[in-house]
Amino acid sequence: MTTLVLAAWFVRGELALSTELVGLEDGAVVSDVTAQATAVRVTASPADRVQGATLLLDGQPVGGQASRQGDELVWPVPPGLPEGPHRLTVVVPRWGPLGEASKTVSFTVDRQPPVVEVTAAPAPVAIDTPVVVAGRTEPGAVVRFGDLQASVAPDGRFELALPHPPAGLAGLVVTDAAGNAAAAPVRVPVAYPPSAGVHVTGAAWSYGPLRHGVLDLVDEGRVNVVELDLKDESGVVNYDTAVGLAHEIGAVERYFDLHEAVAELHDRGVRVVGRIVAYRDPVLAHAAWSRGWRDWVVQGPTGEPLEADGGFTNPAHPEVRRYNLDLALEAADAGVDDILWDYIRRPEGALDQMVFPGLTGTVEAAVVELLVEGHGPLRQRGVFQGASVFGVAASRPADVAQDVVLMGHHLDYVAPMVYPSHWRAGEYGVEDPDGQPYEIVAASVADFVRVLAGSGVAIVPWLQDFSLGNDYGADQVRAQIEAAASVGVGSFLLWDPSVTYTSEGIDPR
Structure with a gap:
């Protein structure tokens, strides 16, 4: 009688034997990435019976891939499993004729990224x-x-x-x-407001007669944008910035109070473009070199500082970009409507005679990095980002590392400098560019329209209101504005380094 009771208890125990697979859901889909983070744990009840368990993948024992850890059998899902469906089965034998306890899960290996x-x-x-x-x-x-x-x-x-x-x-x-x-x-393109603008230096804004001349253009309805220099070609910051590095290197000239200037222009219904000369920065270049920060500076082939334009800073250095970006964000917080980067390029000349410490890719990509870093923070502030580029950049992007298409991915507008006096004879088939302002502006701006077609990037050309060869007056200014408009570009910025603009060449809007 005792033997029969013990036998019945043993049979019931064997029939009650069960096993579980933990860590891989039935029907799961895994990639190599998720597989590496997945380990299947086999348990049994009673727990000690896991010692006799066998793990099968698609009917074949996994062998040494599984290890016993205490009362569990652990199998890390290996990378490189064939794509498609798989079955993982654990088998725990029962005594004699009572068969076995088993558990199976199905899963699929999928390495293909989703199509979007x-x-x-x-x-x-x-x-x-x-x-x-x-x-x-x-x-x-x-x-x-x-x-x-x-x-x-x-x-x-x-x-x-x-x-x-x-x-x-x-x-x-x-x-x-x-x-x-x-x-x-x-890419979601943003609508850039139609703009008719003029360039104003910090010194000009601080000088009443020149400032009033600009404001007269505003009051007459001839311009709706004033571009103010925030940091100019000499590396001078034209307002009392709170950016510490500018003060440390002696870059600050307090020509105007930025908040007051922005408020005055906004009160007159004018948008304010803050121009920041990026990499041409003699003040920063010389200060960095004297402090031993030599990798901040573009160098010659023997390690000396490249003195092009008085000193060029290194676009591949993150602290150089940080300095410029700090100024841009400060200006954005002060209310400027745009940041317009200038000299966002390498120096002119043979590339093999220049060294950019820390450069890991192309100079074109390094130049663009500032635009990448600036676009997001400026967009969050509702501020447009533009870049002034050489007129030849549409057709010769390698000349000064201004790849307009690459730059355009991170810009709201491009401002090509298509001054007629700056073109060589014969460019775009124009025999005398300075004497044919309409023809050279129409042809060069049309090339930017072609290159940037479909990008959503606006084009705001820099036009010439100064004489460098031929005398320029109202007729020449108007001819350039009409030329740009003839190829579908109605916005413009006028450049006159003396900030004495030819009002008769700008029709009221």
Whole structure:
């Protein structure tokens, strides 16, 4: 009788034997990335019976890939499993004729990143307008943009609401159920306001007669934009900045109070463009060299500072970019409407005679890095970002490392300097550019229109209101404005280093 009771108890125990697979859900989809973070743990009840367990992958023992750790059998999912469906089975034998206890989970290995289709960017929108980015991808995926996240509907559609148009080529990141990720570049162009503007130096703004001449243009309705120099070609910061480095290196000249200047112009209904000369900076270059910060400076082939234009700072150095960006963000917080970068290029001359310490890619990419770093913070403040470029940059981007297409990914507008006096005879088939302002401006601006077509980047050419060869007056100024308009570009900025503009050449708007 005792033997029968013990036998019955043993049989019941064997029949009650069970096993579980923990760490891999039945029906799971994994990639190599998620597989590396996945370990399957096999348990049994009673716990000690896991010692006799066998783990099978697609019917074949996993062998030494699994290890016993206490009362568990642990199998790290190995990378490199063939794509497609798999079955993982654990088998725990029972006594004799009672068979075995088993558990099976099915899973799929998927290494293919999700396919993402983003709806074509809409027409340019206001810089401070919320936008919705929509598209289609795999059902079950998750769409992220920074801290924002959207789920994907069963039909694969998604919508992601953004508080304002994203800067640059914004990267949506789509992650599928397996953990595969794909980046989808998104560009939402912003509408740049029609602009008729003039350049004003810090010294000119501080001098009553010149300032009043500019304000007369405003009051007469001839211009709606005033470009004020924040940091100029000499490296001088023209206002009492709070950026510490500017004071440390002796760069500050207090020509005007930035808040007061912006408020005065805004009261007259004028937009304010803050011009920052980026890499041509003799003050910073000399100060950095004297302090032993030699990698801040563009150098010659034997390690001496390159004295081009009085001193060029190194676009590959993050602290050089930080200094310029600190000034830009300070100005944005003071109310300027745009930051217009100038001398955002390498020095002129043979590239093989220049050394950019720390440069790891191309000089063109290093030049653009400041635009990449600046576009997001400026966009968050509702401030446009533009860049002045050589007139030849549309056709010869390597001349001074101004790749207009690459730059355009991180700009709201490009300001090509197409001054007729600066062109060589025969450029664009124009025999005498300085004597034919209409022809050379129409041809050169049309080239920028061609290069930037479809990008959403506005074009605001710099035009000439000074004499360098031929005498320039109202007819020449008007001819340039009409030439740009003839190829679809209605905005412009006028340059006169003496800040004495030819009002008769600018029709009231």
